[in-house]
Amino acid sequence: MLMAVGRSAPRYQLMGVVYPKSQRLRTSMLEYFITVVQLCHHVIKLSRKTAFGQWASTMTTPLKGYQSDLELWAAAIKEEVNLLMVQQLSLEAEDNSWFRSQVTKRFESQSYARRLKARQRVLDACSTYYYEQDWKRIRKLGTTSILETSAVYANWKAQQSPQGLQSRTLVCTGKLGSGKSVILANMVDDLNLEVERKAVVAYFFCQHDSTQSLAPKTVIGSLARQLLQSENDLDVARDFLGDKRSLEVDEILSLLKHLLPTQFEAVFILDGLMHCDAEARQVILTSLQEIQNLIKLSLCVSVRPEPADSLQELRQLSNQQFLPIEDNKSDIDDFINAELERCLESGKLVVNDPALVLEIRDSLSQGAQGMFLWAALQMEALCLERTDADMREAIASLPRDLSALYTMILKRSRLSDVTYQSKILDLVAIACRPLTTEEMREALSVVPWETTWDPARRLNDIHATLGCCGSLLTVDEESSSIRVVHHSVKTFIFDHTGLRDSHQTLAEIILTYLNYDVFSRQLSTVKVPKISSSSVTAAVVNSTVPARRQSQSFALKLLRLKKSKDTDVGYSLLQYLQASRASDTVPWALYQYAVAWWQEHIWCLDLDLPNIHKLLINLLEAHDYDKPDFNGWTPLSHASQRGCLALVNWLLARGARHTVDVSGYSPLSWAINGRHLAVIDTLLKSEAVDPSVVDRSGETPLMSVIIMRDLEVLNCFCDRGARIDWNQTGSNGYTPLMTATLINFVEAILVLLKRLGPHILTQSPDGDTALHLAARKGYAEAFNFILVQAMVKQTFSKPLLVTNRNGETPLWLAAAHGHLEIVRSIFQYQDFDLDVPDTGGETPFWVAASNGHTEIVRYLANSGRVNVNHLNKAGLSALWAAVFNGHEDVVQAMIIMKTLDPNHSESGAGTPLEAAIRLGNERLVRLLVGNARTEVDQQIQHGKTPLQLAAEEGYEEIVAILVSTRRIIYNQRSHQGVTPLWSAADCGHSGVVRVLANTEGVDLNFPRMYGSTALWAAASNGHVEVVQILISTGQVDLNRKSQSGTTPLWAAADNGHIEVVNVLASTDGVDVDCPNDRGITPLWRAASNGYYHIVQALVDTGRVAINNVDANGTTPLWAAAENGHDDVVKFLIDVAVELNCTDIVSHPHAKQTPLWIASCNGHTEVVEMLVACAGVELDRRNEEGYTPLGIAAKRGHESVVAILASIRGVKLSQVDSNRQSALELARQYGHEDVVNVLEARRPRISVGLTPELV
Structure with missing residues (x-):
């Protein structure tokens, strides 16, 4: 029993430790251990008894009771532990569920935050420019009514054009100062207020006084940001963006292609594009064109119509419409009225005579000429006048152009403060962004080259000082930025002051300002006083803190504090005092602008002046000497470009980096362009400078030197030859030696040949060596130098046999370009x-x-x-x-x-003689046939001889030359079976025919393969002159038939050549009525084709049978009637031809009279002429029993049926072989119009009766 307890007790004790909070478990365990103790006491008592006592005790021992109790409490402990375990598992499950939900929520929250952060990063990579600010400022300037009345604008902004959803462009044109910007700002409002518009409305207003806003990256980036803001999922862009914080224009376009669907709709309003330079405009317009091709982008852009090429630049944009701002007089009048009311109400304009206001209004309205700016500035100028008389005098002499107006305003305003006027104008015009009033205040307080800050020089009232510029400057209410009232003012300032002078003014201020000693970092020497808060009284506070409103407020707050624990307030008071006095001790207002933009200004100064150099060094030490400016130029680039050796040395000593700027040029490139030899030498000596960097044009610095043909600079490179790769190729694959060869820079070639070693004949991507280039250009001296060195250094075993990609050797190139001197040089070498x-x-x-x-x-x-x-x-x-x-x-x-x-x-290739003939070059032909070895009768392509080719082309002189050789066969046929004479006659070359016809041995009747003669060919094609020439020889067979049995006259008649017919018909011996193999005579053929004049000519000969029938039994009249040639039919009727075909021939046509065939084919005019003739058989049937009326009714020829039905003698009820009348045939074939005609004459019709009974 004790052994069992010894095994179980430790486990139960551990269970109690695991579940210390369970009261029931604790009670059961205590009972268990009490029983154990009682058992132990019993055992001890028993051990102290005698042996007999122990034996007697066994008879009445309570051991079984102890065992029962131990089992009872052990079971209780186990049950309680099991219960606690189940409860703990349940609680843990609940806790785990809660924990998982919390983790999930946190994870989802973090995931959402990451997505937002990634989305913001994509948008910021496109642009961070605050584009809304410019629109807000312009929108405040006014409203317009043009958008409400313009049909062009309404059509442009319609969500879908008649041609479907597509990109389109609205070009808003207007003169200077006509309010284009205000109209476009209102346009943004109008588009955003359309509730049903699904398209994204984006806008950008380029500002002439903000360098950043004129960059293509800013414009296209802002557009992309606005387009992507409407897209929810930008996760795809994360991989595209990578580690980049900013994207270039081409990368922005690629991003849009990845993210925007093709059916994406957007509207983009772009104003001020003309403020950008030409290169930037082209990049912007090209990018917009790509976006218009990518999505459905409706673009609106504003331009001035002058200069003319401003509109030409926009041609690449899609589907252009123009919105001219010309007739805006109503808007200007409203503007003038509103401004006059504002000036009168504010007291800015004071008049004694009320009628004067109307005079001012009318004068401004007449003089504005569409320019809001002119009217606004004139009104401001009039407000400065002191009397009515002065105002009337000013009205009488109003300046008519903006330049004169600006001059007048400045002249009148100069009286208030002439000291600051030019300086303010320079600063406003040249600043990279608009300066605020506080920035201007500090800038005007700077005295150039005095680096000690004197607060006493600070202007007390900047707004009063700005008044010296009159109304040409405006101050924005929100940002307090100072701007010129219009960008034309900036041009006016530069015209009168000069761009360089303006730059120098601001550069001197910034350089001096950033060298103020107050900006240097110092340790404070002020000891913090220990001041008990409980001892601070109002008097003490007033004597310690400056007596200003904010200080008094602070002191009163201290006095009103409730009694609290005594603390030391000395440190807090010192901090407040320093903060309150900071504005007096350190001029911070201009600091942000100066630090951001100093590189854009100071480089116009003379850096070699000692005082400027010292200040610049101080500035660079205090700021980043590797900081690039807006164009990517570092101080080292500027110093190298300016040739400032001392500054270059200082920068290199400080570890300045040799980087390529945005324009693609390195500091070394700029030094080379400026020919600053000392700077070039210094840069080449520096280990920080890579002399092999390739610039934007793909040239290395060494190549640039060679292209400049600058031997002095090249010698600088020679002095530092150990660091120069003399064989480095540019982006075009050319080495420096090739580059020097191309421009024939012999001196450079000699220098390079000394340093190249075995690499003289390096090949370009096209396989050209320097020898190839010299041979192509014909630079003999350069070629000889290179060739000699190549032979000496044995670059190749045979340099003259090196071929380029086209297999061309130097000799080949020299020969191809006619450089004889180089060919002679090459001939000095005999072994190739x-x-x-x-x-x-x-x-x-x-x-x-x-x-x-x-x-x-x-x-x-x-x-x-x-x-x-x-x-x-x-x-x-x-x-x-x-x-x-x-x-x-x-x-x-x-x-x-x-x-x-x-x-x-080779076989199939042309001979020289053939080429000369095809070119029609008589002199070359004469030269070639003059050589006895030239085969003048050799058959060429298609078996033609030179004579046949010349005859076919019509070269009379060449034919004469060839014939005169007497070395040719005149009547030889080509593979097409034609002779030279036949070809010439067929093509109508009368001169060639004349030459050949007069040449002895030429057979004028020699037929071609199909039996037709030269006369037949000429007649068939209507060549009258050729026919006459052949007839005049008296040696041609006038009636020679072709294989189809046609004579020359027949062929001419068949093709309608009346002149040839007249010539042949008038020639004795010509058979004018000779039929072909099918019995068709020339007259029949001409009548069938409708050749009236030929029919007339043939009949007039009196040698034709006008009623002859062909093999089918049809006459010329029948043929003309069949094809509806009414003029020929009339002529034949007039000459009394047989009207009814009566010849019995075994052919269906033999029973078809001219009237029948004309009725069948619906030729109304022919039918009218025939039925009017006496003797015409009106009811003659064909083999199927159809009368003219019946066949016309069957075919549905209403007009023919009407004519025939109206003729007395036509049997309307006559039936065909199927016993169907004309009316029944019309009904059967669905010709309702014919049925109506026949039913109109129904009283005469007896349906079902035989013809004999009618």
Whole structure:
């Protein structure tokens, strides 16, 4: 029992420790251990008894009771522990659930915060410019009624045009001062107030006095930010953005392409674009065009119509509409009335004569000419007048242009404070952003070069001082920034003061200001006093704190404090005193601007002056000497560009970085451009300067020196040759030696050749070496220097055989470009092949001949080392190339070469003679055929001979030249089976025909493959002169038929050539009525085609049978009626032709009279003429039993049916072989109009009766 207790008791004790708060467990455990103690007491008592006593005790022992109690309490402990475990698990589950929910909420909150942060980062990467501020300021200036009345604006802002949803552009044009900016600011309001508009409305107003607002990155970035603000999910942009904090324009466009759908709609209002420089405008417009192609962007941009090219720049924008601001007199009148009321009510304008106000109003209204600015400034100027007489005098002499108005305002305002006027104007005009009144106050208090701050120089009333500039300056109510009233004022200031002088004024102020000794950091020497708060009284506070309103307020608050624990307030009072006096002891107002923009101004100063240099050094020590300005220029870039050696040395000693600026140039590049030799030398010595950096144009500094042809600067590089890579290539793949060769800078070539070693013939991406470039350009001296060094240093085993990507050697290039001197230089070397072809198979000799370089052709040929008969890959010879390009001198030089084959070419390729003929070059043909070796009868393409080709092309002189050789076969046929004479006649070349017709041996009747003669061909094509020439020879067969059985006259009639018909018909021996194989005569054919004059001419000969029928039994009248030629029908009727076809021929047409076929085809006019003739058979049937009326009714020819039905003698009820009348046929085929015509004559119709009974 004790052993069991010994095993269980420690576990139970641990359970009590685990669950110390359970009262029941504690009670059970105590009972358990009490029982254990009682058991132990019993055992001890038993052990003290005698053996007999112990034996007697066993008879009455309570051990079983102890065992029962121990088991009871042990079970209770276990049950309680099990219960506690279950409860703990339940609580833990609840706690875990709560914990997980809290963690989930926290995680979701953090995830949402991260998404917001990432979204903000994307938007900030586009732009952080505060674009709303400019719109708010301009919007306050006024309203307009143009937007309410303009149909152009209404059409532009419509959410969908008639052509569908598409990008479009509204160009708002107006003269200077016409209120374009105000109109566009109101436009933003108008678009935002449209409730149903789904498109995002974005805007940007470029400010002439804010450098940042004129940058393309700012404009396009602000647009992108406004477009992306409407997009909820910008997570995709995180990977795109990477570690970048700011995006360039092209990156912003790529971001928009990733994030915006193609159906995204937006409106963008852009004002002040003309304030940007030309390069910035082009970038902005190109970017806007890309965005218009990407999404549905409705763009509105304002411009002045002058200069004219301002509108030309906008041509790339989509679907332009123009909103001219011309007739805005009502708006100006409203503006003048409102301003006059404001001035009168405020007391700014005081008049004695009330009528004077109307005079002012009328004068301003008439003189404004659409310019709000002019009216506003004139009104301000009139308010300065003191009497009515002065006002009337001023009205009488109002300045008519803005420049004169500005001059007048400044002249009148100068009287108030002439000391500060020019200085204020300079500062306002040149500042990179508008200065605030406090900034201007401190700037005007600065005395150049005095670096000790004197608070006494600070202006007491800056607003009164600004009055010396009159109404040309305005102060913004919100930001207190000072601006010129219009950007034209800035131009006016520069015209009268000069841009450099304005820059220098502000530069001197900033440089002096930033060198104030009060800005240097110092340890405080003031001991903090120990002051008991309980001993502070009003008198003490008043004697300690300055007597100002804020100080008095602070003292009173101290006095009114309730009694509290005594504390030391000395430190708090000292802090307050320092803060309250800070504005007096340190001039902080201008500090922010000066630190942000000092680099934009101070570099216009003369940095070599000792006092300026010292101050600049102090400034750079106090601020970042590597800080780039707005254009990315560091102080080292500026100093190098200005050639300030002392400053460059100082910067390099401090570890200034040699970086490339935004324009793509390094400090070394700027020093080279300025030819600052000492600075260049210093930079090249510095380990911090990389002399191999490539600039924006892809050139290394060394290349820039070479392009400038500056030997002195090049020598600087030579002095530091150990750090220079003399063989470094630029972005075009050219080395410095290649660059020097291209511009023929021989001195530089000599310098480079000494330092290049074995790399003289480095090849460009196109495979060109310096030798290739010199050979192409013809720089003989440079070529010789390079070649000699290449031979000496054995860069290649054979430098002259090095080919570029096109397979061209230096010799090839020299020959191609006609550089004989270089060719001669190359010929000094005997151990290489002169016939190395390029990739097109053209050798130097071949290309020299092709390009017309006669002397080189002779020189190469006389060397005996070239193949003058070489063929290129197209199988063409050098002689062919010279002929094709019309180089007569080259041909003349080559044709006498003994080794020349003038006919050499591959099969299918053209011969030189063919090329000369195709070009029509008689002189070249004469040169070629003058060589006895030239084959003048060699068949070329399609089996044509040179004579046939010349005849076909109509070259009369060339034909005569070829015929005169007497080395050709005159009647030889080509593969098409035509002779030279036939080709000339077919093409109508009368001169060639005359030459050939008069040449002995030419067969004038020699037929082509299909049997037609030259006369037939000429007649068929209407060549009258050729026909006359052939007839005049008396040797042609006038009636020779072709394979189809047609004579020349028949062919002429068939094609409507009346002049040829007249010539042939009037010629004795011509058969004018000769039919073809189908029995068709010329008259029949002409009648069928409707050639009235030919029909008339043939009939007038009296040698034609006007009623002859063809193989189908039809007459000329029938043919004319079939095709509706009413004039021919009338003529034939007039000459008494047979009206009814009566010949019995085994053909369906034989039973079709002219009236029947005309009715069948619906030729109304022909039917009218025929039914009017006596003897016409009105009811003649065809084989199917259709009468003219029946067939017309079947075909639905209403007008023909009406004519026939109205003729007495036409049997309306006659039926066909199917026993259907005309009315029934019309009904069967659905011709209701014909049915109506026939039913109108129904009383005459007896349906169902046979013709005999009607």
